[in-house]
Amino acid sequence: MSGVVVAGGGPAAHRLAALLVRYGYAGEVTVVGAEPRPAYNRxxxxSVLDGTLDAGRLSLPALPAAVRQLTGMRVTAVDRLRRTVRTSDGRELPYGVLVLATGARPRVPRVPGLTTAPGxxxxxxxxxxxxxxxxxxxxxxVVVLGGGIRGVESARALRRAGHEVALVHPADRLMDRHLDAAGSAVVAEWLAGRGVTLHLGRRAGEYVPGKVVLDDGQVLAAGTVLLCTGTVAEAALARASGLDVRAGVVVDALLRTGDPHIHAIGDCAExxxxxxxxxxxxxxQAQALARILTGRGQSYEPGRRVLRPRTPGKDMVVLPPAGPGADTGETVSLLDRARGRHARLVLRGGRIHEGAVVGSPSAVAAVSRLYLRDEPVPADLLALLTGADGEYAGDGALPDEAVVCHCNNVTRKAVKDAWHRGAHDSAALARATRATTGCGSCTSAIRELCTALAGAGDDTTVEGATP
Ligand SMILES: Cc1cc2nc3c(=O)[nH]c(=O)nc-3n(C[C@H](O)[C@H](O)[C@H](O)COP(=O)(O)OP(=O)(O)OC[C@H]3O[C@@H](n4cnc5c(N)ncnc54)[C@H](O)[C@@H]3O)c2cc1C
Structure with missing residues (x-):
């Protein structure tokens, strides 16, 4: 067996390599990553950019010694007949299984002046x-281009870090792919209230160093233009290898391309x-593929997921539609503009199918849990949407089995147990439980839990300087 070669050194490659070893994969595992350092949490x-997280905290756990890691090196070509890859330093590596985990690159809008040469x-x-x-x-x-989740997060974080921030978004409402008009308005009022200048329904027409000219002629001073305009799957290698590429590298239920020896996972895969x-x-996907390659799993089935934008002070959750279906179901919504709260849920058969909640931490927690577990909604929907539902009323009342870190499936109980074993700050809790080491959106919840546990009688000091 020639083993597994992974092209790409991001979180997908890292998790796959770690799990292949853990699941006892018999062949050699080689990870070839273009960046100079081993995988980190992108x-x-x-949080590093806005100064709330030290770059050292990005690191993912070291891979087992059994994994051969080649950093600062690209896979430049694939010979599918001979089953070898060529690397940018001229090596030729044989593979039994090749996994493309090449991720994505930023989408750069076609605005004159933003680039000096392609890319x-x-x-x-x-x-x-x-x-x-x-x-x-x-x-x-700072002029932020793009008012999706990433743009809203960045604008808020940089404003909080003391920068003057303007946000330019071509749609007439923020996060328009995820929120309805009322939800967007609540987010816009909140962001504007925190000092971010919004230019909605406007495009950047031109960039010249120091300023952005909008399509209506307005000129915005710009020390930095931050692109939050989405990503494009990095699929050049797959395309050059003759594999099917649409928006990403097309894979089937085995996460396999049209070539049975080549798989794709993560941001590059469709x-x-x-x-x-x-x-x-x-x-x-990394876990599913590790299971498939070690005979533990049959296929990949995407699980439900929630999006938790990092917007401290304005909790939000977006529930992407769970599965297809033309029937939109029953919609319930609540708008409390004065208190900056909005919720909209689409229900099917008494369960949450899609929706979003803005501005109510306890409703965010309750709705996330019901959606992720596909559990029936309670009879009192108003209580659910306002966060007054008994079980979740107030953060301190979250039940122990509530998942606080969705990326790593860490429950409140696991955090509490780790805290009682001596992990008394968010860095120690991250090491003990992995909480906060995924998308990081649970960081403030973990910090609050630390504070609550410290206040509950233990005299240990709680570290506060965390993201
Ligand atoms: C600023 C920012 C904020 C984000 N926030 C969130 C969030 O809150 N929640 C969330 O879930 N996700 C978030 N994401 C997205 C998340 O980081 C990605 O989904 C994740 O990194 C995908 O992992 P990946 O391994 O598939 O790809 P990537 O992380 O893109 O890694 C791919 C790696 O492969 C390398 N590579 C590419 N081509 C080659 C080649 N030919 N040979 C060798 N190496 C190659 C690249 O250099 C890169 O190092 C965010 C991303 C960014 C940039």
């Missing part, structure tokens, strides 16, 4: 995709018409 880069961003223009992109921002205002863009999806 989802936390925003080369002009001075002052930044897209955050690698650790190297997190160097300190230039002096002067499964059932969808390309992943979350670390949770990447890890889920």
């Amino acid at each position: 989802a936390l880069l925003g 080369r961003l002009a001075e002052g223009v930044r897209a955050v995709r690698t650790a190297a992109d997190c160097r300190p921002l230039s002096e002067g205002p 499964h059932a018409g969808a390309v992943g863009t979350t670390v949770l999806r990447a890890w889920e």
